Amino acid sequence: MRNPVEMLEELISILEDLRERPDDAVILVEGQKDKDALIELGVGGEVWQIKGGNSIFNIAEELAHNGKSAIILTDWDRKGGQLCRALRIALTANGVPFDDSIRMRLVQIAKKEVKDIEGLPTFYLKLMAETRR
DSSP: OOOOOHHHHHHHHHHHHHHHTTEEEEEESSSSHHHHHHTTOOOOOOOEEEEOOOHHHHHHHHHHHHHOEEEOOOOHHHHHHHHHHHHHHHHHTTTTOEOHHHHHHHHHHTTTSSSSSHHHHHHHHHHHHHTTO
């Protein structure tokens, strides 16, 4: 396992990448708590909830219609993995460019600590506390 300083540096890098994403990139999260966690961590812009009543294919069609790209940020539990795979299929079928590499980077640093996006603010604070010792 990596040390807290390296993990914190990587998490900060990930958050900066999300903050500086292209204007046409929409972040796709599972629910409101995930969206709230990103806002708490300073990530703004367009963040769409997948569980908001729209089907995955409706979301993909809307992104395609509006000329948007997607950043997939589903949780890294079993359900989140299934949802990520379904999103990849739907986005590809609709010609929507997507990025799931940020999700994979989060999995690498946070998998043993948290299982979802909504847990990231607490994880961030924990790493901050550990690096101040």
